[in-house]
Amino acid sequence: MIKVEDKLxxxxxxxxxxxxxxxxxxxxxxQNDCKSLACTVCCPAGCYTxxxxxxxxxxxxxxxxxxxxxxxxxxHRNVDWEYPRxxxxxxxxxx
Amino acid sequence: xxKFDAIVxxxxxSGNAAAYTLAKxxxxxxxxxxxxxxxxxxxxxxxxxxxxxxxxxxxxxxDAPLERHIVEQQMWVLDDxxxxxxxxxxxxxxxxxxxxxxxxxxxxxxxxxxKVQDAGxxxxxxxTVSDLILDGNRVxxxxxxxxxxxxxxxxxxxxxGVNSLLAKKAGFHPELDPKDVALAVKxxxxxxxxxxxxxxxxxxxxxxxxEMVGKITKGMMGTGFLYTNKESITxxxxxxxxxxxxxxxxxxxxxxxMKAHPAIRPLIAGGEMKEYTGHLIPEGGxxxxxxxxxxxxxxxxxxxxxxNAVHREGSNLAMTSGRLAAETVIALKEQGKFMTEANLALxxxxxxxxxxxxxxxKYKEMPGILHKNPQFFTTYPELxxxxxxxxxxxxxxxxxxxxxxxxxxxxxxxxLFGLMGDAFKMWRAFE
Numbered sequence: 001m002i003k004v005e006d007k008l009x010x011x012x013x014x015x016x017x018x019x020x021x022x023x024x025x026x027x028x029x030x031q032n033d034c035k036s037l038a039c040t041v042c043c044p045a046g047c048y049t050x051x052x053x054x055x056x057x058x059x060x061x062x063x064x065x066x067x068x069x070x071x072x073x074x075x076h077r078n079v080d081w082e083y084p085r086x087x088x089x090x091x092x093x094x095x
Numbered sequence: 096x097x098k099f100d101a102i103v104x105x106x107x108x109s110g111n112a113a114a115y116t117l118a119k120x121x122x123x124x125x126x127x128x129x130x131x132x133x134x135x136x137x138x139x140x141x142x143x144x145x146x147x148x149x150x151x152x153x154x155x156x157x158d159a160p161l162e163r164h165i166v167e168q169q170m171w172v173l174d175d176x177x178x179x180x181x182x183x184x185x186x187x188x189x190x191x192x193x194x195x196x197x198x199x200x201x202x203x204x205x206x207x208x209x210k211v212q213d214a215g216x217x218x219x220x221x222x223t224v225s226d227l228i229l230d231g232n233r234v235x236x237x238x239x240x241x242x243x244x245x246x247x248x249x250x251x252x253x254x255x256g257v258n259s260l261l262a263k264k265a266g267f268h269p270e271l272d273p274k275d276v277a278l279a280v281k282x283x284x285x286x287x288x289x290x291x292x293x294x295x296x297x298x299x300x301x302x303x304x305x306e307m308v309g310k311i312t313k314g315m316m317g318t319g320f321l322y323t324n325k326e327s328i329t330x331x332x333x334x335x336x337x338x339x340x341x342x343x344x345x346x347x348x349x350x351x352x353m354k355a356h357p358a359i360r361p362l363i364a365g366g367e368m369k370e371y372t373g374h375l376i377p378e379g380g381x382x383x384x385x386x387x388x389x390x391x392x393x394x395x396x397x398x399x400x401x402x403n404a405v406h407r408e409g410s411n412l413a414m415t416s417g418r419l420a421a422e423t424v425i426a427l428k429e430q431g432k433f434m435t436e437a438n439l440a441l442x443x444x445x446x447x448x449x450x451x452x453x454x455x456x457k458y459k460e461m462p463g464i465l466h467k468n469p470q471f472f473t474t475y476p477e478l479x480x481x482x483x484x485x486x487x488x489x490x491x492x493x494x495x496x497x498x499x500x501x502x503x504x505x506x507x508x509x510x511l512f513g514l515m516g517d518a519f520k521m522w523r524a525f526e
Contacts, residue, residue, distance in 0.1 A: 002351045007282070007371035014131070042339045044280045044346040044373030064373040065136065067258040068278050071271050071375075072340050083129055083260065086240055087221030091135045094283050094327075094370050095200035 004046040008062040016088035020060040022047075022069065023080045030056040030078065038072045039079070065090055099125045099248040101424055102237055103216075104224050104261065106133035108410045109396025110254030111207040112151050112417030118214035120425045125246060126216050127239060129223040134204030137256075138374035139410055140281070140322055140329060142304065143198045147411035151418055152210060156192065160202040162324040163302025164193035167295075171358070173309030173319075174480035178358050189301065197302050197322045197329075199283075227251065227265045227392070234265070234391035250424050250434045251392045254417060257375045259398035267392075268385045273336035274466060275379025275400070277317060280346040281331025282354075284366030288326040294362060295323055306407065307332075309476030311353045313344055316465050316472060319353050320407070321362065328363055330354065333376060335466070346373065378404040381452075381459035388439040393420040401451060405458045412451050419445040461524045468520060474508050475517075 024030060030037070031054040039048040045062040048069065070081035083089070103114040106128035114126045130136040142165070148155050167184035188194065212218050219239075228236040228245060236247035255261055257276065262268040286294075295303045307319035317334030332346075332353050339346065353359060377383070377400040384401075387394045395401070396413035403412060423442040424434070432438045446452045465471060482501045486494070505514060 002348055004345070004347045007347060007368070010368060010370050011372075036340065038340045041343055041345055042278065042336070044278060046345065046347070066278065066373045066375050067271075067276075068336060068339075068373070068375065070258075071276060072273055072336055074270070074273055077270075081260075082225075083223045083258075086129050086223045087131050089136075091131055092138060092201050092370065092372060094202075095134055095136075095138045095141075095204070095372065 004044075005062070008045055011062075012091040012093055013061065014088050014091055015061050016084055019085065019088075020058075021082045021084040021089065022058065022060050022063065024056060024058055025078045025080050027056065029076050030054065034076055034078070039069045042068050042072050044068065063090065097246070099123050099246070100428070101125070101250045101252060102127065102246060102248040103252045103254055104237065105254035105256060105396075106130075106208050106211075106218065106220075107137050107204060107254060107256060107396060107413065108207070109398075109413035109417035109420075110252070111204070111211050112414040113252045113254055113395060113421045114216045114218075115151060115207075115211045115214050116418050116421035117424060118211060118216040120421075121215075122425070122428065124216040125248065126211065126218045127222050127224055127237065128208075128218065128220045131221055132205055133208035133218070133220070134201040137200050137204055138281075138372045139198075139200045140320055140331065140407075141198050141200050141203070141410070142322065142407070143196045143203065144408065144411040145192065145194055145196070147414040149192075151414060158206070160198065160206050162197040162199060163297070163300055164188070165195045165197065165304050166297065166301045167303045169303065169305040171305060171307045171309070172476045172479050173307055173311050173356065173358070174477050175310055176357055177480045177484065178307075178309070179479050179483045197304075197324050199324060224255070224261060227261050229265060232390055234389070237261075249391070252417075252420050252424075253392060253394040253398050254396050254413075255398050257377050257397040259394070262385070262394065262398065267389060271377070272379070272383070273340055275377060275383040275462075276336050277333045277376045277378045277404070278336050278339055278346055278373065279331055279333030279376055280350050280371070280373045281329055282350065282368050282372075283324075283327050283329050283370050284363050284368050285327045286366045290365070291323055291326060291328065297323065308472065310473060311349075311356065312472055313342065313349065314469050314473045315339065315342065316469065318407075321359070327369075328366060330359070330363060335378070336375070337466070347371075376404070376409065377402050378462065380404065380462045381455040382462070384455070387446075388436065388442050390436045391434050393423065393439060393442055395420045401455070403454050403458065405461055406454070408454075415449060415451050416446065419449065458524065464520050464524045468517065470509065470513075470517065478505055478508060
């Protein structure tokens with residue numbers, strides 16, 4: 001099983017501690033209403049994990065700022081997505 | 096209150112093309128970039144097509160950070176363990192001026208941005224534009240996430256990339272549809288320059304492009320790619336978000352499996368992976384183009400869905416649209432006209448006259464056809480590889496029998512009507 005953490009480890013980030021730029025609007029919707037939990041599969045940085053009981057945990061530290069999670073949550077629109085504050089977040093060395 | 100002629104949001108290819116063209120014409124330009132430096136938020140394969148940049152900076156080759164000019168283009172159709180491929184290599188591609196190059200975007204965007212600043216535009220980095228400032232329906236400025244963040248201008252050019260939150264927040268655009276965007280992930284692997292050149296049979300500064308389609312995307316609508324840089328290789332795979340959503344493979348697992356393909360693994364062997372990136376590509380085509388101008392604003396590049404997915408072109412459309420947006424503004428200024436939606440329709444006219452809209456229009460049916468016909472990404476690659484394998488294996492079976500077998504396989508998998516229908520669909524899509 002490939003661990004995405006090993007890949008993300010190569011990247012440069014300036015983490016805005018205490019100011020995650022993405023949040024789940026209403027965690028109950030993920031837990032009770034969402035059948036697909038597509039965010040846990042589609043996020044290329046593996047930021048979304050399911051805790052077994054359907055509860056979704058989001059940790060944005062490895063975020064590549066691609067926008068996938070916001071767009072695939074099309075049934076529930078349950079992702080609050082902003083760009084990080086200026087200068088924070090992923091810093092591509094090569095892009 | 097300081098007011099600018101134009102504010103450009105974003106310092107990627109379209110933003111830089113716009114800001115450069117405006118500044119060269121003597122306009123007072125402010126460009127805002129959220130990254131630490133231009134390029135630090137930007138991702139591309141990356142191939143640079145010379146023509147679009149040449150029309151903006153004719154002598155760009157003198158100092159732009161270019162990796163390799165492309166002398167060979169390969170197209171692979173992959174099965175699980177094999178591929179059938181075509182190669183086009185020409186000595187003509189080795190004569191200057193070169194037509195296309197591999198580039199590393201973080202370096203290239205920095206270079207382009209320096210040109211923009213030299214031309215007289217003011218660039219502020221590490222600043223995210225959080226909102227457009229509206230007066231009724233007219234854009235009059237932007238709100239930046241720093242002190243005194245309200246900045247005003249006659250025109251705001253939105254070159255803020257595929258996610259373009261600004262147009263959504265202002266109500267100009269709905270949210271993107273998962274069927275109109277592809278998610279691509281890629282890695283850059285470093286190898287000694289001599290190794291890259293020996294492995295791909297290329298000389299100094301020469302480069303190879305391999306585009307891939309087939310079972311590497313597990314039935315999803317998508318493609319893979321491998322590009323040679325000076326002393327590195329970029330390898331990646333992208334599929335439509337609507338397809339990703341319906342299956343259980345993560346993007347990084349897909350990339351890992353692709354890297355392990357017996358034909359691909361030796362090409363990247365021994366490389367040191369130094370960065371992993373993910374990015375969305377707006378591939379909805381002509382029919383998915385959103386509103387691209389309105390009172391006080393214009394939109395260029397990925398934000399406007401200007402990507403020709405069939406030909407893997409994007410940054411050239413970005414630069415072209417950025418330039419045309421700027422030329423529209425310059426023309427209106429010269430005529431003393433206001434930046435109203437009616438006057439800015441000139442932008443659309445310019446786009447329609449250029450290769451950009453003509454190409455997008457030509458392939459307008461393609462995304463729809465490919466969405467509805469996944470056989471192009473699995474069944475056909477499989478059949479093609481099986482046919483090649485059969486014809487190229489000498490085993491005492493006569494060739495006529497082999498041909499019959501191959502024909503039976505094709506008809507069995509797709510039926511005669513299916514085959515004819517598919518041929519017709521492809522003809523329609525490329526017509």
